[in-house]
Amino acid sequence: MHFPAQPWTLWSMALLATPTTAFISPLRARQADDGATAFDWTSITPTPDLQYHSCYGTFQCARLRVPLDWSKEPTTSHSNSNSSFSSSSPGPYAAIAIVTLPATVPVTDPSYAGPILINPGGPGGSGAQTALSLGAVMQGLIDVPGVRHYDVLGFDPRGVALTTPSGSCYENQFDRAVDAMALRGMPTVLSEQGLNMKFGANQAAGKLCDENVFKYLSTASVARDMLEIVDQSHELVTKTAGSNATRKACGGGESGGKPRLQYIGFSYGTVLGNTFASMFPGRVGRMLLDGVADAEDYMAGTWQKNIGDADASVDVFYRTCFDAGAGCPLRQSSDTSFEDIRARVAALQASLRAASVATVYNNRIYTMTSHLLSEKIRTSLYEPIPKYEPLAIALAEALVGNFSSILADDIVMGFDLRSSVCTEPPASDPPQEYNFGNEISRGIICGDSQASAGKRDLAWAAAVVARTTNQSSSVGEAWSNIPLACADWSIAPAYAYAGPFGSKAPDNSSNTPAAPLLITSTKTDHATPLANAYALSRMHGGSAVAVVDAVGHCALLATASTCMYGIVQEYFHTGKLPVNGTVCEPDCVPQIPFKACPGLPGV
Numbered sequence: 001m002h003f004p005a006q007p008w009t010l011w012s013m014a015l016l017a018t019p020t021t022a023f024i025s026p027l028r029a030r031q032a033d034d035g036a037t038a039f040d041w042t043s044i045t046p047t048p049d050l051q052y053h054s055c056y057g058t059f060q061c062a063r064l065r066v067p068l069d070w071s072k073e074p075t076t077s078h079s080n081s082n083s084s085f086s087s088s089s090p091g092p093y094a095a096i097a098i099v100t101l102p103a104t105v106p107v108t109d110p111s112y113a114g115p116i117l118i119n120p121g122g123p124g125g126s127g128a129q130t131a132l133s134l135g136a137v138m139q140g141l142i143d144v145p146g147v148r149h150y151d152v153l154g155f156d157p158r159g160v161a162l163t164t165p166s167g168s169c170y171e172n173q174f175d176r177a178v179d180a181m182a183l184r185g186m187p188t189v190l191s192e193q194g195l196n197m198k199f200g201a202n203q204a205a206g207k208l209c210d211e212n213v214f215k216y217l218s219t220a221s222v223a224r225d226m227l228e229i230v231d232q233s234h235e236l237v238t239k240t241a242g243s244n245a246t247r248k249a250c251g252g253g254e255s256g257g258k259p260r261l262q263y264i265g266f267s268y269g270t271v272l273g274n275t276f277a278s279m280f281p282g283r284v285g286r287m288l289l290d291g292v293a294d295a296e297d298y299m300a301g302t303w304q305k306n307i308g309d310a311d312a313s314v315d316v317f318y319r320t321c322f323d324a325g326a327g328c329p330l331r332q333s334s335d336t337s338f339e340d341i342r343a344r345v346a347a348l349q350a351s352l353r354a355a356s357v358a359t360v361y362n363n364r365i366y367t368m369t370s371h372l373l374s375e376k377i378r379t380s381l382y383e384p385i386p387k388y389e390p391l392a393i394a395l396a397e398a399l400v401g402n403f404s405s406i407l408a409d410d411i412v413m414g415f416d417l418r419s420s421v422c423t424e425p426p427a428s429d430p431p432q433e434y435n436f437g438n439e440i441s442r443g444i445i446c447g448d449s450q451a452s453a454g455k456r457d458l459a460w461a462a463a464v465v466a467r468t469t470n471q472s473s474s475v476g477e478a479w480s481n482i483p484l485a486c487a488d489w490s491i492a493p494a495y496a497y498a499g500p501f502g503s504k505a506p507d508n509s510s511n512t513p514a515a516p517l518l519i520t521s522t523k524t525d526h527a528t529p530l531a532n533a534y535a536l537s538r539m540h541g542g543s544a545v546a547v548v549d550a551v552g553h554c555a556l557l558a559t560a561s562t563c564m565y566g567i568v569q570e571y572f573h574t575g576k577l578p579v580n581g582t583v584c585e586p587d588c589v590p591q592i593p594f595k596a597c598p599g600l601p602g603v
């Protein structure tokens, strides 16, 4: 039994009528480069202490056993915690899948600097996969050679990928695929019929999910799991190297004898980090939050703080195309400004809203809808450098009635249903393939907001669509899919934290972070606007925002920036922050035709 190193990419889970994972960072699209190796996860028995097993070449894998329901544990007060739940916890348990790229020095080395935990966003993104694909790149950016060497520790949050129990709502991939295909091609949610159908489908899809799993997937539970990972990592290092090693390896010092977290969270991972820092401020060593989602807006289920900069972001694409002249297939010689290009695409969108178009692609029938067009644009904006040229080609073809580039895009269309059905591996625990990303994403988003969202009925759905399409004419329709997934959601989490969010400035006590938070963003981000980064900074004393003057999602992922890399390395090493509001130049800008960006991982 194998878990191949490249079994899935999270991008590929974007089933259309189910939620498209909201704040996911683009690194999910990037692949591990050790494709040859595989690992049998069923060979690991989950343990309450961290027991690593060699896997995927140079990586270490573990399954950490934690209580499924943290609300039942006596020592989980939302404060400076006492994290030991003790092995006497009666169960039931979750088993958190962990993939760690060990530091390039042994733990006994004076330069060993402990683990940095990572979350790639989503919710629903796999940290294990991220460690495989980006661990070495991250070490390259953050290690200070000879001085500080980190482990990069990726974990799959509750319900996700290799963590068990799995947040899957279907028994098999065939059923999932049949439903997904039935949902494809629904009329636009801007029509009454389309909204009714989408609402009903989401309502029904939510009922497929097992409450006995889905009530334990909250962001607060994952934050609490992270504390456990930190404690167990510390135990393991102490066992291996003695207490001198652990002192250095606890992210800026211990907190009343307890180790502290070092963390990088992208996108939704900023909500997770914010939650951790608010629940356990004294256990923060270093925390870098990149591409900021507004935690209050997210927890309230209001979805008002996401796409405020989306139209500005699309305009950068149109300007890039216009400036490229004949190099951009979407530009026509009669165009006098980027707005002419924008108007042509807007007219196509309006026409698809009025009437979708049946078309044949790859010997199958598809319905080309305004939703698909909006989704093609939305998903391309995450990574402008590699995606602008293909977007320009796809839109140029679509304008002459050829939709094949859009229909061929797995990110837009969802994973290749035919091949995923035909190659489905036998059931195992943990599962060998991660194809339930939409289900888990829905569960986390809708559960986290359950307490405050109010009644999510058809009138609510209509308001969601009105709001998102009003916020962005180009991607609002696609974005509305995410909140709409919570239609009539009824499962409330057992262990929740909905605020207050924030932490005090460090004062050297065990109740405050060892260093203030470092918050980063691009200037123009269509999913997590820069304003969210400043709002987050206001909540966390002493924190600072650093901005890359670029377009795309997440400062460290949208473009290479030597300036930003220096800030991040310095922060992890010393805890020192740049001046709040520092703006870094990017090393590259997106171009049409595509031009590579040396130093940008995966591009």
Ligand SMILES: *[C@@H]1O[C@H](CO)[C@@H](O)[C@H](O)[C@H]1NC(C)=O
Pocket: 075, 080, 081, 082
């Ligand atoms: C942690 O738990 C132990 C045992 O239950 C208790 O004695 C101790 O006071 C707790 N510490 C904190 C900081 O809550």
Ligand SMILES: *[C@@H]1O[C@H](CO)[C@@H](O)[C@H](O)[C@H]1NC(C)=O
Pocket: 242, 244
């Ligand atoms: C740990 O550090 C102390 C103080 O620096 C030193 O005296 C001791 O020898 C060290 N122990 C080990 C095992 O290195």
Ligand SMILES: *[C@@H]1O[C@H](CO)[C@@H](O)[C@H](O)[C@H]1NC(C)=O
Pocket: 397, 402, 403, 404, 405
């Ligand atoms: C449509 O676009 C695809 C992809 O670029 C191309 O291969 C195909 O030939 C086009 N179809 C027509 C009818 O022009």
Ligand SMILES: *[C@@H]1O[C@H](CO)[C@@H](O)[C@H](O)[C@H]1NC(C)=O
Pocket: 466, 467, 470, 471
């Ligand atoms: C649409 O946006 C405008 C300007 O931001 C705002 O005044 C109006 O209330 C919004 N309408 C809806 C339905 O959200």
Ligand SMILES: *[C@@H]1O[C@H](CO)[C@@H](O)[C@H](O)[C@H]1NC(C)=O
Pocket: 506, 507, 508
């Ligand atoms: C914390 O301790 C360090 C080192 O002793 C000192 O430089 C710094 O001023 C202290 N910070 C506060 C807020 O007390």
Ligand SMILES: *[C@@H]1O[C@H](CO)[C@@H](O)[C@H](O)[C@H]1NC(C)=O
Pocket: 534, 535, 537, 538, 540, 541, 542, 543, 544, 545, 580, 581
């Ligand atoms: C950082 O700057 C922003 C914008 O000026 C401000 O709102 C925020 O309060 C500042 N952060 C801190 C910790 O002072």
